[in-house]
Amino acid sequence: MSSDANLPIKKPEGEIKLETHDLSLYYDGFHALKNISVYIPARRITALIGPSGCGKSSFLRCFNRMNDLIQSARVTGEVLIDGANVYDRTTDVAALRKRVGMVFQTPNPFPMSIYDNVAYGPRLHGIRERSALDEVVEKSLRGAALWDEVKDTLRKSALDLSGGQQQRLSIARVLAVEPEVLLMDEPCSALDPTATFKIEELMIELMENYTIVIVTHNMYQASRVSQYTGFFLLGDLIEYGDTVQIFENPKDQRTDDYVRGRFG
Template sequence: MEKKKMETINLNLWYGDKQALYDITMPIYEKKITALIGPSGCGKSTFLRCLNRLNDLIPNVRIEGKVLLDNKNIYDEDVDVYDLRKRVGMVFQKPNPFAMSIYDNVAFGPRIHGVRDKKELDKIVEWALKKAALWDEVKDELDKNAFALSGGQQQRLCIARAIAVKPEVLLMDEPTSALDPISTQKIEELMIELAKDYTIVVVTHNMQQASRVSDYTAFFLMGKLIEFDKTDELFLNPKKKETDDYISGRFG
């Protein structure tokens, strides 16, 4: 039986008076990749940001319902948001390395969480860059500014930075939308590799990508979860007409 790592229960969200998510109840299984698909503006990224409370940073956002991480509601008052974001990391749509060296980008999180020993930091940086399939390309130029890397390398650096603090869940918001096909393939291979150790939730506009990399897929429309199922089942045998229309290209 697959174990739930996270789960949302009757999750609703408003931006001011405008409701953006409606009663989303959905499991996220441990060490699996869950893809969120649907047309632009359907609530995928908003939902993703609920999973590590990034929406807290937006004024006039109101959230009702529960988001459970190992059966604990992350919106409870006693939850430390910094600790939560260490456990639930995020990789954004556009690569966003910090204006510092490759080494310092990866060491940034561990330093914030108290790692000071140089040997320990060296080990973490090497481990994370290897995990992100970037070590062989940058090991001789770790002091180089991160902006000197290509777009695909920058995105893998951001993944290395996210995993350097050993999160349990990795959220990815369209991580390949700004990348060329070769870089996209590398990131997809990396996601499949990382899912051996991490629970991954990825927002993607690319349905082929969802079918290639994910174990489960959730189809969102107008802020509602229309269908959630194993990826093969959802693409080959959708239960809802809206899902069938979307994946066959009749709208969206």
């Protein structure tokens, strides 16, 4: 079992949606991501695991350039979506974030009605017609497995929903702008087991149409829902591969120690 040099990253079979080549991220002088090269397959769930501060959330934020919002952040290398570099000067960042939606750790509904929360994005992108908005709200809430629970209370405040419902509303809000990729940064860490189960079920349904990348501290969640897993440690991508292989027979001693709970 290796434990020093990082293992070569094998390209998964099938269509590749996202890839990075020699990606490094610096916060001022701190080298937060070190020369990451990886291929993320389309319409699959890829889980990123690793101890706190290992760089997995920073890595996730490279795909929709959320790191641009941090002044001290500097990126080198390539981040590609469908083969096009998202850090290219000509990239329309607003359009990129429409294609690559993000769900955060804590549900963050706007202080408005359930309906308006979901309609917010489409309105921002110019949809004004009532029937079109109704349609997109219903479709998105159905897609997020929330419609049946809220269809009679769409005008109620989103803040009245439970934590699990609010998180599914956050997902509905992302789906409303019809993205291609869903980035999920610990989407269940504030949820109870039942709500977590619903989100995991939802992720597996969404996988049919979306490429999902999830950061999770919960290894069992990673093993339950994902097909590919990457293990980060101190800014390095130590090992990346088939989820079954990572959890049953990791190749790197550091991955083995982490998944067995020997550190972290």
